[in-house]
Amino acid sequence: MHLKSISKRTLTATKYDGGKLLVNGIERDVRHPLHPGDEVEIQFPPEKISMGLAVEHGELDLVYEDDALIVVNKPAGQSTIPSRDHPSGTIANFLAGKFTRERVPSTVHIVTRLDRNTSGLICIARNRHIHHLLGQQMIHSDFFRRYEAIVEGHIMKDAFSIEEPIGREDGSIIKRVVREDGQYARTDVLVSERFHIKGRALSRVNLNLHTGRTHQIRVHMEWAGHPLVGDDLYGGDVLFISRQALHCTALMFTHPLSGELKVFESKVPKDMRYLNQNK
Structure with missing residues (x-):
């Protein structure tokens, strides 16, 4: 039996953790031969909240929600997932x-995550199968993510791409750098405005x-000589804003069940708008 788009991990969990494979309403195993017209139903096993993930009740800015996925607008200062320093x-x-x-x-199941001090849209899958399907879109560059940022200096080129590998900086558990033995990374950059604030070019x-x-x-922006404003870890000045001026403004992908193209957008928050208004 070939189960299209089902990951090996999900299929294993279905076999051993309480799920079922049904052919024409009768429970079968993966070796059962299929014939034209057969109806295959997969009942995924129930999942438990991950160990170490505390169940807490708080406000979420829900942009979209259905039986497969959720899109949330995350504020700056809130972590996407727990860490040693921010467990709750x-x-x-x-x-x-x-x-x-x-x-x-x-x-x-977090599909896209943002740094604690980055704001904007993140996507969450409701089960491991949807997570796998959206992950495949990301691998094949079919999952579109757009960001807006304010960076130091005036960038001379109007549009360009940065294709430089990224790896962990030696001696640091947090900071990353461009390095030859890093992982492939590509960022497309489009300049929408050049301006000054109190004599500073941005x-x-x-x-x-x-x-x-x-x-x-x-x-990548530090490597290009234009670190994000407010990003003191990567050379940005915190004079005008106390966090990196970075916001995920749009997500675009194909819904993994309906096949419908989904587009979600988010306006930049007040602290980044304030920068533009004080030119």
């Missing part, structure tokens, strides 16, 4: 609370990600 109050903790209240038999840019490396935009 995260998007994942609050989603675990939401799933518990609604008796959703699933854990939280540029507003739109960025499209083709890969999703840790701190990718921050690393």
Whole structure:
């Protein structure tokens, strides 16, 4: 039996963790031969909230929600997932609370995540199968992510791409750098405005990600000589804003079940708008 688009991990869980494979309403195993006209139904096993993920109840800015996925608008200052320094109050903790209240038999599957001090749209799958399908879109560059940022200096080129590998900086568990032995990464940059604030040259840019490396935009813009305003880890000045001026403004992908093209957009928050208004 060939189960199209089902990951090996999901199929294994279906076999051994309480799921079922039904052919014409009768439970079968993966070796059962299929014939034209057969109806195959897969009942995925219930999932449990991941170990270490505290169930908490808090406010979520829900942009979209259905039986397959959720899109949330994350504010700056809130972590996407728990960490040693920020174990509670995260998007994942609050989603675990939401799933518990609604008796959703699933854990939280983060498809796209943002750094704690980056704001904007993130996508969450409701089960491991949807996570796999959306992950495949990302691998094949069919999952579109657009960001807006304000960076130091005036960028001379109107549009360009940065294709530089990214890896962990030696001696650091947090900082990343461009390095030859790093992972392939590509960021497309489009300059939308050049302006000054109190004599400081700044540029507003739109960025499209083709890969999703840790701190990718921050690393690539530092490498290009134009670190994000407010990003003191990568050379940005915190004079005008206390966090990196970076916001995920749009997500575009094909819905994994309906096949419908989904587009979600988010306006930049007040702190980034304030920068543009004080030119």
